[in-house]
Amino acid sequence: MIGVEGVSTAVDPPPPPPMPESVTIKQMLDTLLEPEIDVAMVAPRTRSSEWRGLISPLVKDNGLLAAALVADAAFAHRSAAAMLMEPASETVDPRIDEMVLDAAREVLNVISGALNSRNTPHVKIDGCYQIPGTLPPSVEALLSYPLVQREYQISIGDYGSGRLTVLNW
Amino acid sequence: MKFLIVDDSKAMRMIVQRTLRQAGHDDAEVVEATDGAEALEIVKTEQPDFILSDWNMPKMDGIDLLKALRAEGIDTGFGVVTSESTPQMQELAKDAGARFVISKPFTAYDLADALEGVA
Known part of the structure; x- marks a missing residue:
């Protein structure tokens, strides 16, 4: 009996987006925002119903979700204020108005550039949603059960600090 | 000199x-x-001397805008200001006719350098 050796037709899935280094995020924000920026990687938190902020999904060219950026309310407010060159304030209103949403979304858009590389599928920001709030199912799933979660504590001059989270499948 | 700035973010x-x-x-x-x-539409009414455009925008993105302008015979100078930073994407923009591509975030020096000679 002659055996036939099978040939696997399995295709390796494309690699996920790279997780940015602290120094890369610092360089980006140093250029985008006027105040002195400090970025430190910190231990990731478990998602809680008390999270407040914004989530921007990153999708591949085929529309499939690849990763997400999460700005907590403090980072959203403070990065937006710095971008708009508004006076620094210690208070962070948990409500995110249209101007904060627009500016913070653009901050996340700029940071999203760090999740593209020569060797990984191209990704781009696809919207920005408030947390808590109604999220597309895939975004909700990634927020709840990320495979990889990296968090950064980001200090923005006199504006104060906040957290940025990068989620990956 | 008149510039048209195109970006969905105020x-x-x-x-x-x-x-x-x-x-x-x-x-x-x-x-x-x-x-x-x-x-x-604004290009037709305002006739800017140069356009600085984002890439990823709703309704019509920057590259489609550039192609639409060229298809209508409008040869206004066009620079892309974008978070798209990979060489492949930059090549796409230049192939479509962009005079330059600047990656966000950018400095005044980056912009001055890019505009020198084209605007």
Whole structure:
């Protein structure tokens, strides 16, 4: 009996987006925002119903979700204020108005550039949603059960600090 | 000189305008559009000398705007200001006719350098 050796037709899935280094995020924000920026990687938190902020999904060219950026309310407010060159304030209103949403979304858009590389599928920001709030199912799933979660504590001059989270499948 | 700044983010339009002034274009007149579709109409009425456009926008993105302009025989100078930073994407923009591609975030020096000779 002659055996036939099978040939696997399995295709390796494309690699996920790279997780940015602290120094890369610092360089980006140093250029985008006027105040002195400090970025430190910190231990990731478990998602809680008390999270407040914004989530921007990153999708591949085929529309499939690849990763997400999460700005907590403090980072959203403070990065937006710095971008708009508004006076620094210690208070962070948990409500995110249209101007904060627009500016913070653009901050996340700029940071999203760090999740593209020569060797990984191209990704781009696809919207920005408030947390808590109604999220597309895939975004909700990634927020709840990320495979990889990296968090950064980001200090923005006199504006104060906040957290940025990068989620990956 | 009249610039058209195209970006769906009001904050980024402000930053581009501010950086334009820091780059030496203090006397520039600036008009704005929130996406490619709006920009296509504004180009016809305002006739800017140069366009600075984001890439990823709703309704019509920057590259489609550029292609639409060229298809209508409008050869206004066009620079892309984008978070798209990979060489492949930059090549796409230049192949479509962009005079330059600047990656966000950018400095006044980056913008001045890019505009030298083209605007």
